[in-house]
Each structure stands twice: as C-alpha cells, then as structure tokens.
Amino acid sequence: MAIGDTCTAGRNVSALSVDAARLLAVAAVARVSGTERLALEDACGRVLADAPRARTNLPPFDNSAMDGYAVRIGDFEGAGPYRFRLSERIIAGDTRPVHLEKGTAARIFTGAPIPKGADAVIMQESVTRRGNVIEIATPPRLGLNIRREGEDRRQDEPVLPRGLRLTPPRLALLAAAGLADVPVHRRLRVGLCSTGNELRNPGQTLDHGQIYNSNRVMLRSLMAEPWIAMTDHGILPDDPDAIRSAIRQASASNDIVISSGGVSAGEEDHVLDALKREDATLEVLKVAIRPGKPLTIGRVGRALFVGLPGNPYAAAITFLQIARPALRKAAGLLEEIDNWIPAVSGFDYSRKVGRREYLPVTWDERDALGRPILRRLDRGSSASLGPIALAKGIAVIDPDVGRVLPGSSLQVEPLLCS
Numbered sequence: 382m383a384i385g386d387t388c389t390a391g392r393n394v395s396a397l398s399v400d401a402a403r404l405l406a407v408a409a410v411a412r413v414s415g416t417e418r419l420a421l422e423d424a425c426g427r428v429l430a431d432a433p434r435a436r437t438n439l440p441p442f443d444n445s446a447m448d449g450y451a452v453r454i455g456d457f458e459g460a461g462p463y464r465f466r467l468s469e470r471i472i473a474g475d476t477r478p479v480h481l482e483k484g485t486a487a488r489i490f491t492g493a494p495i496p497k498g499a500d501a502v503i504m505q506e507s508v509t510r511r512g513n514v515i516e517i518a519t520p521p522r523l524g525l526n527i528r529r530e531g532e533d534r535r536q537d538e539p540v541l542p543r544g545l546r547l548t549p550p551r552l553a554l555l556a557a558a559g560l561a562d563v564p565v566h567r568r569l570r571v572g573l574c575s576t577g578n579e580l581r582n583p584g585q586t587l588d589h590g591q592i593y594n595s596n597r598v599m600l601r602s603l604m605a606e607p608w609i610a611m612t613d614h615g616i617l618p619d620d621p622d623a624i625r626s627a628i629r630q631a632s633a634s635n636d637i638v639i640s641s642g643g644v645s646a647g648e649e650d651h652v653l654d655a656l657k658r659e660d661a662t663l664e665v666l667k668v669a670i671r672p673g674k675p676l677t678i679g680r681v682g683r684a685l686f687v688g689l690p691g692n693p694y695a696a697a698i699t700f701l702q703i704a705r706p707a708l709r710k711a712a713g714l715l716e717e718i719d720n721w722i723p724a725v726s727g728f729d730y731s732r733k734v735g736r737r738e739y740l741p742v743t744w745d746e747r748d749a750l751g752r753p754i755l756r757r758l759d760r761g762s763s764a765s766l767g768p769i770a771l772a773k774g775i776a777v778i779d780p781d782v783g784r785v786l787p788g789s790s791l792q793v794e795p796l797l798c799s
C-alpha cells in the first residue's frame with residue numbers, strides 16, 4: 382500500500398507490518414546505474430556489476446595435489462607389491478612438456494603438472510623408496526590426488542554472478558581465473574542528517590536540556606561500507622524551513638537520504654510536513670514494530686528519503702530491518718542477509734500483542750541442540766543504548782505472541798560484537 386500525499390492524517394494511519402514496510406522501501410529504490418572498473422586490490426567490499434568470465438581454465442592444467450609419485454594405472458599388473466623406476470622429477474612451475482615413460486614413475490611435487498600418460502599420484506608417505514626405485518603395495522584408483530584442469534571453472538565461463546559483494550575469497554577466485562580488474566557498481570550516495578534542537582556533537586559542552594548526538598556515529602558506522610559514499614549533512618534544527626531545504630538539497634545530491642528524529646506526532650516533528658511540501662511520494666508512515674513505530678519513508682525527486690525515529694535503539698532497529706535492505710538493493714547487491722539462528726528463550730516475558738518486537742539479548746550457554754539460551758538485556762527501551770551495546774544479538778518476537786516462556790523457540794539475529 383502506498384500512502385499518497387493526499388493523506389493528511391499524519392500518523393492516523395494503520396501500521397504496516399515490518400515485512401510490508403521493508404518491501405515498500407525496497408520497491409521504492411532502483412539500482413544505481415553507473416559502473417566502474419577497479420583493480421582487484423581496490424575492489425574489496427564493492428558490488429560486482431557483471432559476471433566476469435574466466436580467462437583460463439581453473440586450474441589451468443592437471444596438477445598434483447600431493448608431494449609423491451605420478452604413475453600409470455595400466456602399469457599395475459598382477460599381484461603387488463609393484464616396483465617402478467623413477468624416470469622424471471617434476472617440480473611446481475616446470476613448464477616442460479613431460480611424457481611419462483611406460484613402466485616408470487615420476488617424482489612429483491604439489492602443484493606440479495601431471496606428465497602425459499600418468500593418471501594417479503601416490504603420496505610419498507604410502508611409498509617405500511630405495512634409491513631410484515619405489516615400491517607400492519596396492520594399485521591407486523584412477524585420478525587419485527590429481528586436480529583436474531578446469532574442475533573449478535572452465536575458460537570463458539562466468540566466475541561469479543553479478544550482484545555479489547566482493548569478499549577476500551571471491552577476489553582470490555577472480556585472480557585465480559586470471560582477472561586483474563572487475564566491473565563494480567558505482568558507490569551508492571547516501572546523505573545523513575540528524576534533526577533536533579537538543580543535539581550537540583560529542584566533545585562540545587552541554588547546556589541543560591541538550592544531549593549528545595549518538596545516532597550520527599551509530600548510523601555512519603552502520604553504513605561504513607565500501608559500497609557507500611556517505612555525506613554527512615550535520616545537525617538540523619527543529620525548524621520547518623531548515624528541514625525542508627536540507628531535505629531538498631540532500632535529495633538532489635544523493636541516492637538515499639537518511640535522517641533521524643522529528644518523525645513522530647508532536648508539532649516540533651517537522652519531517653513529514655517538509656516531505657509533503659517537497660511533493661514527496663510517501664510510502665511508509667507507521668510500522669507495527671517495537672521499537673520504531675514512527676518511521677517515514679518517501680521518494681523526493683529521484684532520491685529515497687528514510688526518516689528514522691530519533692530514539693537511538695529505535696533508529697538502529699528500523700535502519701537494520703527496513704532501511705538497510707533498500708540500501709543494499711540500490712547498491713546492486715543481490716544476496717540477502719539471512720543470518721538468523723534458532724535460539725531458545727531463557728526468560729519469561731509478557732507483553733502487549735500487535736507489534737513485532739526486537740529485544741536485545743545475550744547468551745553464555747547453549748542447550749543440547751546447540752541453540753543459544755537467550756538472556757534479556759533489559760527491556761531495550763527505545764531511548765537506551767546500553768542494552769544493544771552489550772547485546773550479542775536481537776531476538777525477534779512475532780506480533781501475535783503475548784508471552785514468551787522459558788524454553789520457547791525464538792529467532793535471533795546476531796550482531797557483530799567482536
């Protein structure tokens with residue numbers, strides 16, 4: 382459901398489920414269109430814009446997986462033990478074309494090319510060697526300890542699909558397939574604003590009634606991704622014109638604008654009015670989520686505007702659950718984050734039904750099935766940062782659950798805490 386700008390009822394709208402709000406946010410953004418080519422060394426954390434093709438077979442030739450002896454299976458005739466004279470010595474990097482003489486073996490090392498005619502490698506620990514002759518007790522199976530040419534990737538085959546975040550192993554695979562550079566999506570331009578007359582930056586002195594801006598560093602750090610180019614538009618006062626002009630400017634120069642504060646129902650909460658005056662298409666106004674119910678998402682020109690609630694825990698949860706999937710889509714990422722783990726409650730918690738709730742939790746032990754036994758870190762009031770700062774994860778409680786009993790199953794989404 383998209384709520385058009387004819388809706389003047391402010392927060393008198395029914396709350397969307399978390400899943401519906403996430404879908405609307407994701408649907409409201411398009412993938413960035415620009416791409417650039419980067420050397421592999423500069424591409425870690427960036428998003429693959431195409432499926433690069435292997436320049437070579439991987440591995441490029443049949444090679445030995447062990448230090449040992451290359452043999453021909455056909456030479457194992459009759460009953461053992463079997464004796465072979467060593468006719469060759471092949472080390473890694475040997476570029477000679479070698480043909481293994483019938484009835485002989487080749488001394489070979491890990492990574493060295495398999496000589497023509499050989500079809501197994503016996504590791505040296507399984508062989509008795511006397512001078513230039515080896516003795517083998519039983520015949521090997523075909524292909525033993527041989528890494529086949531092209532078994533990882535064939536030349537001209539796609540090495541990786543587009544839309545993947547380039548991680549160290551993915552970059553290594555691209556390098557192994559002979560690629561020196563890769564096409565990546567341009568960085569997603571994200572603008573950040575903090576709204577509130579009460580905000581000062583850490584390091585400044587506080588007057589009575591003022592607080593430190595904690596959302597800024599939290600959101601900047603949550604978005605410290607190689608695929609994001611962040612512009613911090615600073616602290617905006619609770620002034621309708623200032624907020625409107627900041628939204629207009631930030632939306633003209635960014636793909637996505639994220640603000641915190643000023644989205645609830647009070648007359649000093651100006652974000653919604655500013656969006657309406659900027660002719661925004663409003664997508665999300667209220668979500669059945671705890672914390673974070675007042676969440677405002679709309680399109681301003683070509684940009685997506687995400688007005689997170691000011692309360693820090695609510696800002697963190699709504700960012701992670703609803704804004705981040707939209708950012709990931711816009712950046713071209715096609716892999717979803719699906720890292721929840723099954724857990725079991727170690728607490729008794731009664732609550733009002735209706736909203737999906739995210740509780741900060743930790744754990745010190747696991748049950749017989751290996752599931753973490755969750756311990757609550759306070760109620761996780763939407764204004765407090767202590768619980769989420771110490772949490773190992775966030776437990777998810779479905780909207781219709783009124784009581785969580787010890788021993789009941791819960792999903793937990795791990796937080797990176799180490």
Ligand SMILES: Nc1nc2c(c(=O)[nH]1)N[C@H]1C(S)=C(S)[C@@H](COP(=O)(O)OP(=O)(O)OC[C@H]3O[C@@H](n4cnc5c(N)ncnc54)[C@H](O)[C@@H]3O)O[C@H]1N2
Binds near residue numbers: 579592642644646
């Ligand atoms: N009458 C109603 N009041 C409120 C409602 C409501 O539905 N009706 N919703 C409550 C809920 S739930 C939340 S969450 C907050 C959301 O408020 P806003 O997004 O409008 O945010 P503010 O009022 O500007 O601030 C809320 C709170 O957070 C502090 N804050 C704001 N920005 C920062 C920052 N950058 N760093 C640290 N702390 C920040 C601010 O000082 C306030 O204490 O509204 C409830 N009220």
Ligand code: MOO
Binds near residue numbers: 670671672673763764
């Ligand atoms: O729903 Mo608010 O964001 O928790 O306090």
